Amino acid sequence: MKAVLYVLKAPEFAPIVDAATADGADQRDLGDYLAIEREGEIRIRRVDAGLIEAVWFGAATGGMRGSLTQFDADALVITAE
Amino acid sequence: MRFDTGIDHVAFVTFDPGATVRFYTEVLGAELTHCITAKGWGPTDYPDFVHFFFNIGGATNLAFFYYFGLEPEELPETKVPRIARHVALHCPTMSDLDKWTDHLRAQGLRVARTEHETITSIYFKDPNGYQLEMTAPNRPLDDKDVRDAERSIEALIRAQAEGGSIERMWQLKGELVEAAAR
Numbered sequence: 001m002k003a004v005l006y007v008l009k010a011p012e013f014a015p016i017v018d019a020a021t022a023d024g025a026d027q028r029d030l031g032d033y034l035a036i037e038r039e040g041e042i043r044i045r046r047v048d049a050g051l052i053e054a055v056w057f058g059a060a061t062g063g064m065r066g067s068l069t070q071f072d073a074d075a076l077v078i079t080a081e
Numbered sequence: 082m083r084f085d086t087g088i089d090h091v092a093f094v095t096f097d098p099g100a101t102v103r104f105y106t107e108v109l110g111a112e113l114t115h116c117i118t119a120k121g122w123g124p125t126d127y128p129d130f131v132h133f134f135f136n137i138g139g140a141t142n143l144a145f146f147y148y149f150g151l152e153p154e155e156l157p158e159t160k161v162p163r164i165a166r167h168v169a170l171h172c173p174t175m176s177d178l179d180k181w182t183d184h185l186r187a188q189g190l191r192v193a194r195t196e197h198e199t200i201t202s203i204y205f206k207d208p209n210g211y212q213l214e215m216t217a218p219n220r221p222l223d224d225k226d227v228r229d230a231e232r233s234i235e236a237l238i239r240a241q242a243e244g245g246s247i248e249r250m251w252q253l254k255g256e257l258v259e260a261a262a263r
Contacts (some may be wrong), residue, residue, distance in 0.1 A: 004255060006254070006255050008225065008226075008257075008259045009225065010198075010199075010220075010225070011220065012198050012199065012219070012220075012225070021088075023178070025212075027247050030228065030258060030259070030261075030262035031261070031262050032228055032258075032261075033258050033262070034226045035258075035259075036181040051213070052196045053122065053195075054117075054119075054195065054196060054197040054198055057120055057121055057122035057196050058117055058118055058119040058120075058122070058198065060118070060120070060215070060251045061116075061117070061118045061119075061229075061233065061253030061254075062229070062254065062258060063232075063251050063252070063253075063254030063257065063258045064251045064252060064254075064255045065252065065255045065256075065258070065259075066252075068120075068248045068251075071120050071121065072121060073121075
C-alpha cells in the first residue's frame with residue numbers, strides 16, 4: 001500500500017514536494033494538487049524542507065492517505081494503512 | 082505616520098464551523114477565501130486547529146478558529162490565548178509592513194514578526210494589553226485557494242461529526258481531493 005500526501009500547487013508548499021521527491025517519492029498530478037506517493041511510508045524531515053513554522057505545521061493541509069505516525073517539529077511521517 | 086489602510090481581519094473562536102460557513106456564505110453572501118489547518122502549532126492545550134477566512138469586501142475579512150478538543154462550555158476567553166480573538170490591520174504591501182515595524186519599534190513597542198502561509202504579520206500590544214496584528218499579503222489568493230478552503234471545511238465538518246481529530250480531517254480531505262480529480 002502507498003502512503004499519499006496531497007500538496008496544493010501553491011508556492012509556499014512547493015518545498016514539501018521537493019523534499020519528498022528528493023527522498024524518492026513519486027508525484028501524481030491532480031489538478032489543484034500534486035499527490036506525493038510512496039510505498040510503505042512518506043517521511044519528510046523539516047530540515048530538508050526548510051519550511052517556516054506556519055507552513056510546516058500545516059504541511060498536511062492538502063490531505064493525506066494513511067496514518068500520521070509522526071508529526072512534530074522534526075518530521076512528518078505518513079504510514080500506509 | 083498615519084495608519085489609514087483599514088482592517089484585514091477580525092478573528093473569533095467557533096465551535097460550529099458548519100453553521101458558521103453556512104451563515105457567512107449563504108446568509109451574508111461572503112466568500113470563503115482561505116483555510117489554514119495546522120497540527121501542533123496552536124495553544125498548548127489545543128494545539129490542533131483550523132483557521133478560516135471570509136472576505137467581506139475589499140481587503141477586509143472575518144476569520145474563525147476551530148480548535149480540536151475545545152468544548153463550547155470551556156469559554157475560549159479562559160482556555161485559549163487572547164491571540165485567538167484579535168483584530169488585524171491591513172497593510173497593502175510588505176514595504177508598508179516594514180515601515181510600520183520600524184515606526185512601532187522606534188516608539189518603544191515590542192514587535193514580533195511571523196511569516197504565515199499567505200500573509201506576513203507583526204504583533205504588538207496596545208496600552209490595554211490587547212493584541213494587535215498588522216498584516217501584508219505574501220501573494221494574492223486565487224480560485225485554487227478558494228476550492229482548497231471549501232474542501233478543508235467540508236473535511237472538518239465531516240471529521241467533527243465523527244468526533245475525529247485533525248488527522249481524520251486530513252484523511253477525509255485526501256478523499257475529497259481524489260474525488261475532485263476524477
